Amino acid sequence: MKIKVKLFGELRRKIPDYRPDKGLEMDIPEGSKIADLLVLLGIPASPGATVIMEGRILPLEEKLSHGSLVNIFHVMFGG
Amino acid sequence: MKFLRVDMSSKNIRSEEVPQSYLGLGGRSLTSTIINTEVPPKCDPLGPENKLIFAPGLLSGTNLVNTSRISVGAKSPLTGTIKESNAGGTIATALGHLGITAIVIDGQAVKGEMFILRIDEKGEASLIPAKEYKGMRTYSLVDKLIKTYGDKTSVMCIGPAGEYLMKSASIQTSDVDDHPCRAAARGGLGAVMGAKGLKALVVDRRGKSPDAIADPEAFKEAAKIFALKVKENPFSGQFLPNLGTAGLVAAVNSMGAFPSYNATKGVLPGWENISGENLTKIMKERGGGPGHMGCAQCIIRCSNVFMDKQGKYVTSSLEYETIWAFGGMTGIKDLDTIARLDFLCDDIGLDTMNTGVAIAVAMDAGYKKFEDGQAAIEMLEEIGRGTEMGKVLGDGPAAVGRRFSHLRIPAVKNQSIAAYDPRAMQGNGVTYATSPMGADHTAGNVIGQYMARKLDPLKPEGQVKASRNAQIAMAAMDSIGLCILAAVALEAPEAGAAFLKALSAKLGTELGADAIGQLGIRTLQAEREFNRKAGFTNKDDRLPEFFYKEALSPHNTTFAVTDADLDTTLAF
Numbered sequence: 001m002k003i004k005v006k007l008f009g010e011l012r013r014k015i016p017d018y019r020p021d022k023g024l025e026m027d028i029p030e031g032s033k034i035a036d037l038l039v040l041l042g043i044p045a046s047p048g049a050t051v052i053m054e055g056r057i058l059p060l061e062e063k064l065s066h067g068s069l070v071n072i073f074h075v076m077f078g079g
Numbered sequence: 080m081k082f083l084r085v086d087m088s089s090k091n092i093r094s095e096e097v098p099q100s101y102l103g104l105g106g107r108s109l110t111s112t113i114i115n116t117e118v119p120p121k122c123d124p125l126g127p128e129n130k131l132i133f134a135p136g137l138l139s140g141t142n143l144v145n146t147s148r149i150s151v152g153a154k155s156p157l158t159g160t161i162k163e164s165n166a167g168g169t170i171a172t173a174l175g176h177l178g179i180t181a182i183v184i185d186g187q188a189v190k191g192e193m194f195i196l197r198i199d200e201k202g203e204a205s206l207i208p209a210k211e212y213k214g215m216r217t218y219s220l221v222d223k224l225i226k227t228y229g230d231k232t233s234v235m236c237i238g239p240a241g242e243y244l245m246k247s248a249s250i251q252t253s254d255v256d257d258h259p260c261r262a263a264a265r266g267g268l269g270a271v272m273g274a275k276g277l278k279a280l281v282v283d284r285r286g287k288s289p290d291a292i293a294d295p296e297a298f299k300e301a302a303k304i305f306a307l308k309v310k311e312n313p314f315s316g317q318f319l320p321n322l323g324t325a326g327l328v329a330a331v332n333s334m335g336a337f338p339s340y341n342a343t344k345g346v347l348p349g350w351e352n353i354s355g356e357n358l359t360k361i362m363k364e365r366g367g368g369p370g371h372m373g374c375a376q377c378i379i380r381c382s383n384v385f386m387d388k389q390g391k392y393v394t395s396s397l398e399y400e401t402i403w404a405f406g407g408m409t410g411i412k413d414l415d416t417i418a419r420l421d422f423l424c425d426d427i428g429l430d431t432m433n434t435g436v437a438i439a440v441a442m443d444a445g446y447k448k449f450e451d452g453q454a455a456i457e458m459l460e461e462i463g464r465g466t467e468m469g470k471v472l473g474d475g476p477a478a479v480g481r482r483f484s485h486l487r488i489p490a491v492k493n494q495s496i497a498a499y500d501p502r503a504m505q506g507n508g509v510t511y512a513t514s515p516m517g518a519d520h521t522a523g524n525v526i527g528q529y530m531a532r533k534l535d536p537l538k539p540e541g542q543v544k545a546s547r548n549a550q551i552a553m554a555a556m557d558s559i560g561l562c563i564l565a566a567v568a569l570e571a572p573e574a575g576a577a578f579l580k581a582l583s584a585k586l587g588t589e590l591g592a593d594a595i596g597q598l599g600i601r602t603l604q605a606e607r608e609f610n611r612k613a614g615f616t617n618k619d620d621r622l623p624e625f626f627y628k629e630a631l632s633p634h635n636t637t638f639a640v641t642d643a644d645l646d647t648t649l650a651f
Contacts, residue, residue, distance in 0.1 A: 008326070008329045008330065008356065009318055009321070009322050009326050009329075009355070009356070010313075010317050010318055010321055010322070012356075020356065047313065047531070047570070048313050050330070050530040050531070050532070052330070052333045052334060055333065055334060055335040055345075055346075055633050055634060056334075057334065057529060057530065057532060057535075057536070059532060060532075071329075071333050073329065073330045073333070073530065074313060074314060074318045074326075075313075075314065075527065075530040075531050076314060076318070076326065076327055076330055076526060076527065076530055077314060077524065077526060077527040077563075077564070077567045078327075078520055078521065078524030078526055078527070078563065
């Protein structure tokens, strides 16, 4: 299934030639979870990353579906 | 370890040993304890009975990284409560090097008179008439003071807003480049300084009489471990040097919690234009940039320098909260305008948050249109000139709401909220409502708990506990003098142990694991006791009504923590 991934902050450096305006188009196996996606991208889930879809912070075991738009952030604290 | 007590009425300056009852306190714990003990709770905040206290943190002036934080305390003219406003820069380290634990300013100069309090490299203090500096904005003031007193000088000062006794007036302080871009911004303490007749505090940085460290070897070893952990932490070690706090713009918008258009929306359409990612891109193209060292002892480098299109300096330390107040709340999506507004606030001596939100309330009330950057700049210049409308705007969002009979005022105890909407981050709403300081994100920000998936930001459950823990931790950090952005490294057990060891080695006593929490609780207790004596009750610890009634898009939630639960937050 196809999904779109947007990376923020320093996570963009993980992917060579990452284009912020386009994000990443990815083809991943049906039934993949957020944890699986982070492994594919080489981003450690703990302590580093937070995944947000449609305004909600999602647990690592949440399943992705075709057409999902996934935003991935560092864990941040107050500024 | 000494206090400098300065009586602005008699111009008498007295140096004294730290009284027994204040030993072991520093920063916020010290300012709040002194105020609770010595200031009449019902006094006029702008009268002679109020005290303005400058206190570096317990570890400021030592070699521990990121400890150049100063607490400024007084009874606030904005909130009517006790107040501690915290700033970085270089002055906390300078005072630490002189072994000065606190400067307590009492009394009041004759109206119209202004003075500079100068402390030389031997720690000798003197009051110098400052007639020639009257009315000056902070950048030209600091420039002149450095020319007069030498380049090894740290300055804390007020601009015109403080002299006008405006309730959003800040106390600005110089960074490592001698720019007065760091601020003890909140609570209108600049007005207290103005009312005392003190234009600036000028401190020589060459002091060589710091308090002794009880166990220097143990301290050195622990400090080294702690510094490594700050560097290792992905947020303080990698994220902040490259994006600064502005990196939060994308995340908080993506969570639907970025109060926009005077808190009528949770997402700012077009937020990408004012994101940390875009800010970094622009700064790198123009020179300046992120990764700037703003404070003494800093190894994080979250600060930045913003240049205009011609490569000319505009401002430094353009922070997330400022970008939100002047961007999100007003709908201005242009970083050049926002940077200009940030500079004007620093130069006039204003809290960017209280001022940005005041402008947003004026726009919401129809005084000017949302998104009008030029109108925002003109409003700030009105404050700088002290016009009739400028004085209303300079007193903050509640004053503006009253002026226009407008009820949507995102403030608690007259102080504006910060860049996290309490309807979409309920725990930050608990902090806004219950902090003894009025709405204040640095008093206990819960966003890290949400992003680490430990708590659902939209549900009321668990928020009181999260806010309580954050408020205790922040009160302790503000007392010890550790930058809260370095404090994130304390999550690693080895860092926490090293930090406790460093504090123990400094004080010469083996502190238990709960000592830091106890310091935070003791501080909050003193603050709440003062507020109660000043006439505040639990009924004041509430958010404005619209947060309970107007649902925030996109989640369509209201603030849902009950009053009964709020009242348990700090009921130690």
